[in-house]
Every structure is written in C-alpha cells, then in structure tokens.
Amino acid sequence: MAKSKYVSNKNETIPLFKNSFLEYFSHIHPITPVVVYVPVLLICAYFGFQRVPVVNGILAYLAGILLWTLTEYIIHRWVFHYEPKTETGKKIHFLVHGIHHDYPRDATRLVMPLLVSIPLAAFFFYLYMLAFGNYYLIIFSGFVLGYVSYDSIHYATHHINLKGKFGSFLRSYHLRHHYEDEHTAYGVSTPLWDYIFRTVPSYLLDLKKVPDIELDKEDNNKAKA
Numbered sequence: 001m002a003k004s005k006y007v008s009n010k011n012e013t014i015p016l017f018k019n020s021f022l023e024y025f026s027h028i029h030p031i032t033p034v035v036v037y038v039p040v041l042l043i044c045a046y047f048g049f050q051r052v053p054v055v056n057g058i059l060a061y062l063a064g065i066l067l068w069t070l071t072e073y074i075i076h077r078w079v080f081h082y083e084p085k086t087e088t089g090k091k092i093h094f095l096v097h098g099i100h101h102d103y104p105r106d107a108t109r110l111v112m113p114l115l116v117s118i119p120l121a122a123f124f125f126y127l128y129m130l131a132f133g134n135y136y137l138i139i140f141s142g143f144v145l146g147y148v149s150y151d152s153i154h155y156a157t158h159h160i161n162l163k164g165k166f167g168s169f170l171r172s173y174h175l176r177h178h179y180e181d182e183h184t185a186y187g188v189s190t191p192l193w194d195y196i197f198r199t200v201p202s203y204l205l206d207l208k209k210v211p212d213i214e215l216d217k218e219d220n221n222k223a224k225a
Helices: 020-025 032-048 054-080 087-102 114-159 164-179 192-196 217-224
Strands: none
Touching (some): 032 114
C-alpha cells in the first residue's frame, strides 16, 4: 500500500459513498462484533463439545483460535496491503483499508462492517464443515473468538490507553504499523506470524519512537467506564 499523504490523529471521518444506504452501513459501533458473534461462538462450542472428547475438543478450540491469527495476518498483509496498479483498484483499496490508514482513529470504521463479516463468517463455516468433520463447530467457535478478540483489541489500540506489559505492547506494536512502517507489524492480536514471516519491526516496545497520541475527553471517559 502506498504511503498515506494524510494521517489524522482525531476521531473523525469522511463520507465514502454517495448512496445513503451504503454510507450508513459503512459505519459500525465497535461493540457490534461482540453482540453478534459471541452468541454464535457459544452455540457452536456447546453443540461442538457434544460431538467429541473433551480434551480433543479443547485442542481443536485452541487450533481454531490459532487459525484465526494466521487468517488475520494473511488478510492484513496480502489483501489489505495489496498495492493495486489501476485507478479502480486504488479506489477499492481505499474503501477496504486505505481510509483506515488516513483516519486511524475513526471509531465507527475500526471493526469490520456486518455486510462484510457475515458473508465471510458463512464462507469459513461451510469451509470448516467440509474440512474438519465432527470438529468443525469447535474449530469455528475458536476461530470466531479469535476474530472478536481481534476487533476488540484493534479498537482498544486506537482508543484506550492500555495498561500493563501486554496491553501497552499491543498498542505500541500496532501504532508502529500506522506511524512508522506499514510494511511491518501486520499482526494486531499477536505478533506470532510477524516473527514467523519475518515482518516484525527491528525493535520493539520503544515507546519514544511511537507518536504520543492524546486521547480526547470522550475516549478517556470510555476508557474509564
């Protein structure tokens, strides 16, 4: 992806579509993935664990979470950061991910819209049904938990002063991707695959190298809530 010419540090946005229907659904409240997908993953886990031994089910659940982290990395690196050559391709890319790099603190476009996430969830559900036999419900549940965690972490890195070693690391790590080098640190929920594919930044946790983004009053109130 070409380096953005403009990067806003405010919680602001721009319209993407002239069509009011599309524009409305391009915005999404950050709690939406939790409300929509937590019931899905709980139902899948409940019925899934009735089909297989408990220990095997736990291992399959962990495999589903791990599978999400790999999917997250692949999509972020090779789909969101694909560099199109045509003008049409560049416009589509801006709609998909470019706007997030120009307006990284836009709270209404930080998590995936349902018009995108629901078809993707259905695709992976049927794919896992074909691939994993009796384990597909458990693996899918772990996969969805990974996705919900990713969206929640992604929102938090942009709008909450995360505390503790792990929280501050994730925030620093993702902001490094935005403000230093967008060709490293593709992992949001974990740096695991960055290490494996050698896209981890050359140094870590050097907070002096990450711009100090002050949270506005509204965000601070949310962080304290």
